Amino acid sequence: MERILIIGAAGQLGSELTLALTSQYGGENVIATDINPKALEKFDYCKTAVLDIMDHDATRQLVKNENVKQIYHLAAVLSATGEKNPLFAWGLNMDSLLFILELAKQEKLDKIYWPSSIAVFGPNTPKVNTPQYCVKEPNTVYGISKQAGERWCEYYFQKFGVDVRSLRYPGLIGYKSLPGGGTTDYAVDIYHKAIAGEHFISFLREDSFLPMMYMPDAIKGTLDLMHAPKEQVKIRSSYNLSAISFSPKEIYESIKIHHPDFRISYEPDFRQAIADSWPDSIDDTRAREDWGWKHEYDLKKMTEDILSNLPAYLV
Numbered sequence: 674m675e676r677i678l679i680i681g682a683a684g685q686l687g688s689e690l691t692l693a694l695t696s697q698y699g700g701e702n703v704i705a706t707d708i709n710p711k712a713l714e715k716f717d718y719c720k721t722a723v724l725d726i727m728d729h730d731a732t733r734q735l736v737k738n739e740n741v742k743q744i745y746h747l748a749a750v751l752s753a754t755g756e757k758n759p760l761f762a763w764g765l766n767m768d769s770l771l772f773i774l775e776l777a778k779q780e781k782l783d784k785i786y787w788p789s790s791i792a793v794f795g796p797n798t799p800k801v802n803t804p805q806y807c808v809k810e811p812n813t814v815y816g817i818s819k820q821a822g823e824r825w826c827e828y829y830f831q832k833f834g835v836d837v838r839s840l841r842y843p844g845l846i847g848y849k850s851l852p853g854g855g856t857t858d859y860a861v862d863i864y865h866k867a868i869a870g871e872h873f874i875s876f877l878r879e880d881s882f883l884p885m886m887y888m889p890d891a892i893k894g895t896l897d898l899m900h901a902p903k904e905q906v907k908i909r910s911s912y913n914l915s916a917i918s919f920s921p922k923e924i925y926e927s928i929k930i931h932h933p934d935f936r937i938s939y940e941p942d943f944r945q946a947i948a949d950s951w952p953d954s955i956d957d958t959r960a961r962e963d964w965g966w967k968h969e970y971d972l973k974k975m976t977e978d979i980l981s982n983l984p985a986y987l988v
């Protein structure tokens with residue numbers, strides 16, 4: 674049986690993608706891996722393995738022994754954490770991607786998925802409806818690593834035929850796991866504070882707009898891209914992908930409708946400069962044209978869904 678390996682499965686995206694892949698391929702054929710053994714305990718429905726992606730030998734052995742044919746490589750240091758330890762972030766983000774691309778080439782793997790991000794854009798990029806192709810001068814180590822990673826993905830596709838596919842995710846918002854060091858993660862934390870009846874302090878200004886997406890849309894987009902016939906995947910760096918765009922004030926107001934006593938204050942920190950360097954909104958025409966991308970959730974629908982489901986997750 675050909676298996677799917679998920680690297681960094683216990684993170685925000687991996688937690689939900691692993692479940693979706695398991696329902697499509699069956700628990701026997703999905704291997705969730707993470708560096709943290711405790712974090713793997715929640716995956717009682719598929720195969721698991723403790724894996725440090727920097728351990729090339731162990732990763733290669735796992736791929737060979739388990740007959741892995743597809744890899745979702747999700748492990749990365751995100752934007753805010755990356756700024757605290759730039760060389761570590763660069764080392765992990767780049768070394769792991771290059772190793773996986775090389776492994777895919779050597780072992781003739783079927784498909785690789787690697788997430789890119791709106792962080793590839795920078796202060797000189799057009800901010801509104803940011804096009805697929807435009808100036809990209811990222812000024813975070815995370816953004817620089819995603820931009821370089823995109824070039825490597827296209828290189829491995831063009832030179833060696835590695836079928837690697839990628840999306841430039843906006844801020845992803847889910848309630849099934851806690852945020853992991855991103856600039857957009859305030860939009861996850863705010864729901865937790867509202868449910869707990871606590872005051873929320875936003876580390877971004879009230880009018881700081883960023884592109885965002887509810888997790889079910891992100892999962893659907895990822896699987897649609899991975900299931901698309903090869904010839905429809907015409908962009909091999911990474912596709913712009915868009916759903917909603919809002920500010921801290923707007924998400925707060927959407928929550929306040931359901932929690933009238935909820936309070937917010939604004940104390941921008943170093944993450945404001947990161948947000949200021951990213952687009953307000955994204956043009957994802959190519960994803961819509963090439964393989965039929967369509968989002969479902971707007972801010973109102975996402976807030977209703979999170980507020981009705983999050984409490985059950987917290988008990």
Ligand code: AKB
Nearest residue numbers: 751752790855856857
């Ligand atoms: C982050 O904020 O670092 C991530 C991203 C936009 O890639 N969520």
